Amino acid sequence: DPAYAKYLPGDMKNMKAQSEPRLKSPEEMVKYVHRNNAHLMISIWANFGPWTDQYRELKKINALLPFDTWPRNNGVMPYDVFNPKARDIYWKYLTNLYNMGFDAWWTDSTEPDHFEKPGDENYQTFDGSWLSVKNAFPLLHNKSIYEHQRAMKNGNEKRALQMTRSGSFGLQHYGSFSWSGDVNASWKEMKTQVPSGLNYSLCGIPFWNTDLGGFFYWEFEQNPKNPALQELQTRWMQWGTFMPLMRNHCSSPMVSELYEFGKQGDWAYDAILMAIKLRYRLLPYIYSAAGDCVQNSGTMMRALVMDYAHDKKASRLNDEYLFGRSLLVKPVTDPMYTWKDNEKKGHTIYPDVKKAAAPVNVYLPKGNKWYDFWNNAQYEGGQDVQRLCPIDIMPVFVKAGTILPFGPEVQYSSEKPWDELEIRVYPGADGMFVLYEDEGDNYNYEKGKFSEILFSWDEARRTLSIAPRKGSFKGMLQNRKFHVVLVGPDSGAGNQPMKTTRTVEYNGKAVEVNL
Known part of the structure; x- marks a missing residue:
């Protein structure tokens, strides 16, 4: 891990990468986490200190950028991402982590961090002056990781996923989420994050997120029992339910685990838990929206101008x-x-x-x-x-006209199959929805291994039509139940299961439901 040594205590100049590993067996840690139905994302940086093997190997091919970067004053330098040999070296040191089973890459400092000094802009990288190429650094860095992982052939071709601090047009092609960086924990900052995410979407980058609750807690007493922080965290987590990626984060000494904000019966705990549960119940809708991004160039956070340009x-x-x-x-x-x-x-x-x-x-x-x-x-x-x-x-x-699928209440995404889904129909207009499904964590969908089920609501006929299933994939449910709800005053509402109007047995063939 390029960042591993930087954050361990002691004299960094005398340290060796993983010379004193905190974990006796990282492989067993990964297996333990996976056995407990969670995934691991590891932080990796684009810079190296002179005590690391990566630094020495990159220096031999003149592939280090002589810039002052983070952490400062330790001789740490970014690598020249524009040099294809440097990109190969970078991936070489990630291969062992990939083979251990880490699920995703947290590509931090992808600008990279740069404390400029006179002359830096004229420095000649492999592809030209730093001034002329620097904005492409995060795109090329994430592209390289994606392409190297896609080239791995070890029977473990999981989807590449990077969460990057920076990016630009084209980032969406390389398995990358962008997050908005180390933002302040404040209401003012939270307010600015909404248009920030929408601007990413308008640039054609559908997968974006922010540190829910904020990262730096400079404006509050750093205590999860502080009501001011509890209110801010609650509102940010509620918003996260409706982001492409729901992920909270914070800087030490603050903590942001749910149980730190109280216990069952405490207002902050209960409200945050309610938001998390709703997120999981909405997974059929969310995953289908993500499928729409990949299959049809859709996006998930849709600025209103995208659908309502006629409404000034x-x-x-x-x-x-x-x-x-x-x-x-x-x-x-x-x-x-x-x-x-x-x-x-x-x-x-x-x-x-x-x-x-x-x-x-x-x-x-x-x-x-x-x-x-x-x-x-x-x-x-x-x-x-x-x-x-x-x-x-x-x-x-x-x-009105929405067809909204709800899944079961679960602790993790694959805990229960989607063999029984609640299908809410909001009458008042014609509408449609495509339920997208695939194998979940590989690239077989690129080979056509996915399915789509079209739901259509005819307002005049008061009829829900479920079309024949298109496509197939390994592990696909052949038979399932749809609990159809015609939404109205007496049907129930919100995140709780609603009163079923009709239950439909579906085996992949067309069905019509009169409501």
Whole structure:
């Protein structure tokens, strides 16, 4: 791991990479994590210190950039990613980690970190002056990792996945998520993250995320029992339910595990747990949206201008968006129960978090009717709605005509098969949805090994049509049940299982359901 030595205590100049490993058997650690139904992403950096084998090997081919980078003042240098031999060397030192079974790469400092000094911009890299090529560094770095992993032939051709701190046009072709970097834990910062994610989407990069809760906690007392932090963390986690990747993170000494924020019955714990459970139940919808990105060049965080260019007000908004093609979300980016950022220490809390302290204004775009996800209240488009939001509710509205699949409540994504799905139909307009499925963690979908099931709602006939299944893949369910719900005042709402209108046995052949 290029970053392994940098963060161990002691004199870094005298250290050897993994000379004193913290783990007696990294391989056993990986196996243990996998046995417990989790995955591992390891942080890797694009720079090396002079005590490492990588540094010495890269130096021999003049493939180190003589820049001051992080960590500073230790002789650490980025590698020349523009040199194909350097890229091969970089991957060589990742091969053992890949073979151990690590599932993803956290490609940090992919700009790379650079404390400029006079003359740096004129330094000649393998492909030209640093000034002329530097913006391509993160793209080429992630591209190289992706292509090297794809070239591995050891019977373990899992999907390449990098989470990179930086990127540019084309990043989406190389198995890469971008995250927005080490952002501050503050309401002001959270508010800026919404348009940041939408801008990535508008650039054709569908997979983006942010450190939920923020990374640097400079503006708060760093204690997960601090109500101000609890409120911020809760609202950020709720928003994360409707991101391409839901992932919280923080800097030491702060902690962000769910159980650090309380226990069952505590408001922060319960609200965050509710958001996580909803995320897992929405996996059939989310995975299908991801499949749409790959198969049809779709995107997941859809700025309203993408679908409502005819609506001048909607096209100007940058604080709400469509998640997939059907769910309108408006993150709560202001506190209701505690003081904002640095105004107070954050221990003054509104007496009852179960009651909304203030409404959130949500604009519903023209051209559709909308359902409030949490109570099924219906609204015409083209108007502002004042949505009261207690601590466990974030504004989510569903477009009329939506067909929304829900999976089972699970602890991890593959815990239960999708042999019984709840299919919610939101009447009021014609609509359609394609349920996409494949083998989950390989590239067989590139060979056509995937399936699609088209659901269509005919408003005039009040009929849900389920088309014949297209395609197949190893492990595909041959028979399953769809619990169809016609959404209305008495059907139930929100993240809880709803009252079934009709149950359909589906074996891959066409079915019509009259509702």
